Amino acid sequence: MIIGIDGRELERGKVTGIGRYLLNFLKFATTFKKDYQFILYGNQFTRLDYKSPNLTLKIILERITITWDQVLLPAHLKNDKVDVFLSPYIKAPFFSPCPYITTIHDLLFLSTPDYTGWKYKLYNETFKIFGRVISKRAKAIITDSEYSKKDIIKIFGVDEEKIHAIPLGISTPLSSPPLKRGAWGGRDISSIERVKNIYNIKGRYILYVGNFKPHKNIKRLIEAFAEATLHLLPPLQKGGEGGFPDFKLVLGGKRDKFVPLLEKLAESLAMRDKVIFTDFIKDEDLPYLYSGAEVFIYPSLYEGFGLPVLEAMACGTPVICSNTTSLPEVVGDSGILINPEDVKNISSAIITLLKADKLREDLRKKGLERAKEFTVEKYSLKILSLIESIM
Incomplete structure (x- = not known):
């Protein structure tokens, strides 16, 4: 033939x-x-x-x-x-x-x-x-x-x-380094830190990967992150234990005409030092950034599939994503589904997942198994x- x-x-x-x-x-x-x-x-x-x-x-x-x-x-x-x-x-x-x-x-x-x-x-x-x-x-x-x-x-x-x-x-041999959590991530923590330094990421972070067109809903994501930060910081400010003072929101994707408006939004919410725009991420760096993230979030309003969600699960990173269009088909019960038009719902999911170690571990395991279905x-x-x- x-x-x-x-x-x-x-x-x-x-x-x-x-x-x-x-x-x-x-x-x-x-x-x-x-x-x-x-x-x-x-x-x-x-x-x-x-x-x-x-x-x-x-x-x-x-x-x-x-x-x-x-x-x-x-x-x-x-x-x-x-x-x-x-x-x-x-x-x-x-x-x-x-x-x-x-x-x-x-x-x-x-x-x-x-x-x-x-x-x-x-x-x-x-x-x-x-x-x-x-x-x-x-x-x-x-x-x-x-x-x-x-x-x-x-x-x-x-x-x-x-x-x-x-x-x-996804192709499982995408990265040649040893595996950390799943099919893509590097086990060597020093390699994750090396890649984080390339993109000026310090400390722990929530990750988004994609473009910044309006349907990707990054405006609401930044607003939800700002709201979540208010709930996550107070324990440490009061001298208690817990809290997430060093958390960043890392927005991975090539800069486009929509980024300046999003940067202004972050600044207006006093989040400019907590929201990082990486610009273009090399393919070989992506597995390490996925694996290094505490949570991957994808609040898109429309997707024909949603490949970054699958990539994150393959790295063993717990996922929060929209309950709309094709995304539930990809994530199944292996992530937290949110209403992408509800800032409080997005914020609540971030808070819940960051505070629940067992839930994050359960979603890591589920995500790894789910990703095996898509090759x-x-x-x-x-x-x-x-x-x-x-x-």
Whole structure:
């Protein structure tokens, strides 16, 4: 069988979530199915460091994207006698010479108010038209969660039977150091401290990892942390035992246009020295930051999956996350679910978890077991099985 794949997310000097997802699949699939041929179609910016005897990279010059998608790609699919084409996002030739599977990770931009203005509205309406055509012509659609599946049915009007919810997974050998709590974390406390120093983190901390767009709900998180601090500090201020005077809220993610407003909010709440914005975190540092955190918190209003929650559980870090969209599917009963629109509820969960050593330990153990259900091997096998089923 010859499987064609759109590989343009594997770009030089750029790491994307879809790119990681695709590369993990390729590494597993080319090893597991040595009798299959995989052709990765890229453009002049595509870079593939991974090599396998049954994997070929074909570069097609891309000047105009729609021409690449709708003219050049189908011509190559036909010429290469591709049996099935796999797209890791919602793009595919309208008139493909072979059956194709498209991937819709989520429909965030059609479902949240983050993207406003006439340009986005025009784009969204155009995207809906293209999305419906691509979805209805696809042999199958892959999505990351049952929640996203419902979104696709509602927005694109696609038959339920065509959509396959295949949860994301993580690669356990992501980090080479010995394990601390779980699949990713470093056992060596000195290594955790070394990485903390890189990002100017002192003492104990609560961690968030992601971007700072409004749907990530970081404004309420900062407000909830400020409120929790008022409840956590007094015992020490009065000379008693307990309390958490050194706790920080670490917000891990590349700085964007939303960060200055969040910094001003932290300053207005007298929390500027307790809220740390790390900027971009290297992949190799993430496991140590997850493992070093007392709690991982993810109060997002919308997620198609919520990979950072899974990563945190894999490191044995207790999780607090939203009770909305796809996140309950990921965390199950292995974390504390909160109403992301209720600051007091978020604050209460932080206080409860920081004060309850046994609860944190129980959630660590549950999280580690839960994370084992989401692996690259599992989602790759399901994708391969789906490919075979449409032939």
